[in-house]
Amino acid sequence: xxxxxxxxNILAAREERYQKMQFLKTGxxxxxxxxxxxxxxxxxxxxxxxxxxxxxxxxxxxYIAKLLFFDTLDGPYYLIGSNYDADGIKNALMSxxxxxxxxxxxxxxxxxxxxTLSRQVPRNCYLCDNVAFNCIREKRHSIEELISxxxxxTLLYFEQxxxxxxxxxxxxxxxxxxxxxxxxxxxxxxxxxxxYKLMTRAKNTILPYLVQxxxxxxxxxxxxxxxxxxIIGLExxxxxxxxxxxxxxxxxLIFNLGILVSAYGYVFRNHHDxxxxxxxxxxxxxxxLKDFDTSNKTFGYFAYEQYNILGARGEVHxxxxxxxxxxxxxxxxxxxxxTRTLMYLISVTEDTxxxxxxxxxxxxxxxxxxxxxNLNGSPEDIIxxxxxxxxxxxxxxxxxxxLILTIFxxxxxxx
Amino acid sequence: MRVGVAGSKxxxxxxxxxxxxxxxxxxxxSVVAAFFYDQIKATVEETLKEMEIENVSVTVEDKxxxxxxxxxxxxxxxxxxxxxx
Numbered sequence: 001x002x003x004x005x006x007x008x009n010i011l012a013a014r015e016e017r018y019q020k021m022q023f024l025k026t027g028x029x030x031x032x033x034x035x036x037x038x039x040x041x042x043x044x045x046x047x048x049x050x051x052x053x054x055x056x057x058x059x060x061x062x063y064i065a066k067l068l069f070f071d072t073l074d075g076p077y078y079l080i081g082s083n084y085d086a087d088g089i090k091n092a093l094m095s096x097x098x099x100x101x102x103x104x105x106x107x108x109x110x111x112x113x114x115x116t117l118s119r120q121v122p123r124n125c126y127l128c129d130n131v132a133f134n135c136i137r138e139k140r141h142s143i144e145e146l147i148s149x150x151x152x153x154t155l156l157y158f159e160q161x162x163x164x165x166x167x168x169x170x171x172x173x174x175x176x177x178x179x180x181x182x183x184x185x186x187x188x189x190x191x192x193x194x195x196y197k198l199m200t201r202a203k204n205t206i207l208p209y210l211v212q213x214x215x216x217x218x219x220x221x222x223x224x225x226x227x228x229x230x231i232i233g234l235e236x237x238x239x240x241x242x243x244x245x246x247x248x249x250x251x252x253l254i255f256n257l258g259i260l261v262s263a264y265g266y267v268f269r270n271h272h273d274x275x276x277x278x279x280x281x282x283x284x285x286x287x288x289l290k291d292f293d294t295s296n297k298t299f300g301y302f303a304y305e306q307y308n309i310l311g312a313r314g315e316v317h318x319x320x321x322x323x324x325x326x327x328x329x330x331x332x333x334x335x336x337x338x339t340r341t342l343m344y345l346i347s348v349t350e351d352t353x354x355x356x357x358x359x360x361x362x363x364x365x366x367x368x369x370x371x372x373x374n375l376n377g378s379p380e381d382i383i384x385x386x387x388x389x390x391x392x393x394x395x396x397x398x399x400x401x402x403l404i405l406t407i408f409x410x411x412x413x414x415x
Numbered sequence: 416m417r418v419g420v421a422g423s424k425x426x427x428x429x430x431x432x433x434x435x436x437x438x439x440x441x442x443x444x445s446v447v448a449a450f451f452y453d454q455i456k457a458t459v460e461e462t463l464k465e466m467e468i469e470n471v472s473v474t475v476e477d478k479x480x481x482x483x484x485x486x487x488x489x490x491x492x493x494x495x496x497x498x499x500x
Contacts, residue, residue: 015422017423132479137451137479
């Protein structure tokens, strides 16, 4: 909860910070402070935690000899003890403040024991071209106006970041070759009706919708997220089918990556530990299996009714356990690592795409076992497996989607 | 001589130092001095008057603090000075 505290308490917290800085200075050459530059007396806005953490991570590692975090009535902040010279640090940090898209909202102060180094030219106001100090003194803008400006710009920044990460994740899967009957830049695999261009088109079409789902997670209460993203997901499907002539390129991905990115938006915004993302996915999709009660009779329904195979729904319902395990195979984003990770996922995933393309349930299980047995296979084994899959018209759309989720998780810092 | 200090030299704050003196003396160093020197000085004078304090030397090192911050820092500094023995 955001709390409004007494003005005196804020002032006391600031003095205390000043004392802590002086104390930290006794052990280090220079002290760096990372705190937000957001007006108003509500100092523990979610925004402030997001910004301080973002910029703490941007400070060159070599400067950081000691890192302390404080959550005070004047808001959250980091104090860093450094063994480098104050002047050099100040120049480096000033360029972060000046060049980063959100740099205006952070104060990276450098204290050399006598004074906090100030910039020669004072910073301008967020909203107009005047010197900020003057706007503050004259109360030229309302606090609400200023905060909503910071909020919007911060969200915009993270939307761009997440868009890039999603795009990278999808491409790292799509560009992998060979891929056991899936579409790659060099082959249509087992898909007569698809090719690389079509997949790229579909990717570009669904990308903005996935970003919207991230934003829903960022802005909404946990209980509201799922219903909201489902509407966006249906819209994304519709648009995708338009650009693919009704070929299903990424329907499954819209579903499970959509859930994951919205969970990320939620976890990130509420500054939960990133590991919580699994629990958030799980609680968001708690009712997902009810789809099987009401759904029209799709192949997914058939798989469930006949073999109790839950497919993509089951994976998210359980909190994406296979994706979590797959992360240990994804040591890097190398061809080798991605291939092994995909093979692992194929061996454990309930993949309804594969079930559809197998002769029967025994064949389905047999193929999964082939992948399990070849997890440590040679490059030649992999090529042979690829040939076998194309010859038998097999494909693994469900597992490929989960590879994208695994890549996404690694990119946001999980391992 | 008794001394009281309050505040910090962070942005939007100020460091106020108050010392006993033979006469009342006010020194203001501010990033906004060009525009607001008089306003800051008036805030200090008013506060001293409200507290009925005379014969102190007040130094305000201002980093863009608002008047109520300056006032609050000054009051703290004076209280600390009177406790300083």
